[in-house]
Amino acid sequence: MEKSKRNLLYEEAKASLDIWRYVFGFADIAAAKCAIDLKIPEAIENHPSSLPVTLAELSVAVSASPSHLHRIMRFLVHQGIFKQVPIKDGLATGYTNTPLSRLMMITKHVWALAEDNPCLSHMINEAMACDTRRVVPRVARACHDLFEGVATVVDVGGCTGETMGILVKEFPWIKGFIFDVPHVIQVAQVLDGVENVGGDMFDSVPKCDAVLIKWVLHDWGDKDCIRILKNCKEAVSPNIGKVLIVESVIREKKKAMIVEDRDEKLEHVRLMLDMVMMAHTTTGKERTLKEWDFVLNEAGFARYEVRDIDDVQCVIIAYR
Numbered sequence: 001m002e003k004s005k006r007n008l009l010y011e012e013a014k015a016s017l018d019i020w021r022y023v024f025g026f027a028d029i030a031a032a033k034c035a036i037d038l039k040i041p042e043a044i045e046n047h048p049s050s051l052p053v054t055l056a057e058l059s060v061a062v063s064a065s066p067s068h069l070h071r072i073m074r075f076l077v078h079q080g081i082f083k084q085v086p087i088k089d090g091l092a093t094g095y096t097n098t099p100l101s102r103l104m105m106i107t108k109h110v111w112a113l114a115e116d117n118p119c120l121s122h123m124i125n126e127a128m129a130c131d132t133r134r135v136v137p138r139v140a141r142a143c144h145d146l147f148e149g150v151a152t153v154v155d156v157g158g159c160t161g162e163t164m165g166i167l168v169k170e171f172p173w174i175k176g177f178i179f180d181v182p183h184v185i186q187v188a189q190v191l192d193g194v195e196n197v198g199g200d201m202f203d204s205v206p207k208c209d210a211v212l213i214k215w216v217l218h219d220w221g222d223k224d225c226i227r228i229l230k231n232c233k234e235a236v237s238p239n240i241g242k243v244l245i246v247e248s249v250i251r252e253k254k255k256a257m258i259v260e261d262r263d264e265k266l267e268h269v270r271l272m273l274d275m276v277m278m279a280h281t282t283t284g285k286e287r288t289l290k291e292w293d294f295v296l297n298e299a300g301f302a303r304y305e306v307r308d309i310d311d312v313q314c315v316i317i318a319y320r
Contacts, residue, residue: 031075032104033279035082038062040073041101044082052085052094076101131215132162138309139214139246140170146317147171149240152208154179156201156232157216161189167212168193177206201228205235214246215313218273221283222295229299233320241320248273249306249314250288269312292316 035041043061047053055073059066073095077084081101087094147153147167151174155164158178168176168191175195178188182198190196197206202224205211211232217225232243248270251263274286287295289306296304301318308314 027075028079031072031079032081034072035076035101036104038064039105040082041097041105044095044097045102045105052083052087052096054087054092054094058095132159132166135214135246135309135311135313136163136166137170138311139244139315140167142307142309143244143315143317144170146210146242146244147174150174150209152177153210153212154197154206154208154235156180156205156211156213156228158188159184160187161191161194161196163212163214164194165189165191177208179206201231203231205231207235207237209237209240209242211236211243212246213243217245217295218247218277218286219281219284221285222291222298224283225295226298229295229301229318233299233301233318236320238320243301243318243320245316245318246313247292247316248286248312249292249316250274250286252288252290266312273312 040058040062043058044053047057047061053061055066055070058064058073059069062069064072073082073084076082077095081098081104083096083098084093085096086092147170150171153164153167153174154177155161155167156179158164158180161178164176164178168174172193174193176191176193178185178191178194178196179199179201180188181200185196185198188196199206201216213228213232217228220228229243233241235241236243250270251267270286277284277286285291292304296316296318299318302320304316304318306314306316
């Protein structure tokens with residue numbers, strides 16, 4: 001058989017297997033989420049015995065059907081999330097955690113995990129920088145007038161400085177501040193006209209004329225969101241102070257509402273992001289305008305406006 005034909009047969013055989021991964025790929029995530037929701041890693045870790053946990057013990061600990069739990073654990077063991085080991089002289093088996101399953105224990109929010117895990121922190125920083133390069137030029141075009149007369153701008157949750165790098169080029173008269181947690185500031189860019197400041201937005205925000213906060217507030221529930229916004233409000237100047245919030249605003253559909261195809265696709269992304277927030281954060285969410293109105297009023301802002309930038313995000317400008 002010619003080599004090219006053998007290669008083709010190999011590729012076709014591989015494709016016939018790979019297609020199943022795409023058809024049923026959701027099962028990987030579903031099973032892992034099931035383990036997290038049932039707190040299986042915690043049940044194994046906190047078991048009073050130093051021995052591996054049997055199926056019977058585990059089913060009692062997590063209040064799950066033994067037959068269903070057996071099938072879930074069989075799948076997760078195959079995926080390398082848990083280990084199954086012999087006990088009682090090989091007459092039975094039990095389950096133990098792995099480094100991967102321990103990461104699924106709900107002990108910290110994602111930002112605390114990033115602080116302890118440089119690889120995760122780098123991945124988050126790169127994702128934020130990628131989005132910034134796409135979105136911030138749109139923000140600058142839509143909000144050019146808002147930077148007139150502004151001398152200092154603090155980027156809250158400024159990550160490695162991608163946003164501020166764009167802004168100081170677009171508005172060279174401003175003095176910029178990248179404000180983020182210390183472990184992020186350690187790897188932030190050093191830019192002309194920009195100062196890097198480590199701190200905690202839940203405690204305070206550096207004084208300035210304007211605050212920019214992009215894709216930060218959706219990570220938090222209303223209580224934390226209001227606390228952050230209050231600190232942003234206290235940071236800006238009384239007369240010209242403003243807070244520019246770059247976030248999505250979920251549309252509240254009305255009956256007989258005519259929606260353009262592009263707008264419908266953007267809205268679908270916003271709703272997908274809301275699912276991501278629900279899965280990846282403890283209390284985060286994408287907000288409707290009504291929900292934004294609530295947190296802004298609770299934070300004490302006098303008024304606000306919303307500017308469309310023809311993207312998933314909008315710019316909400318809150319005035320002190």
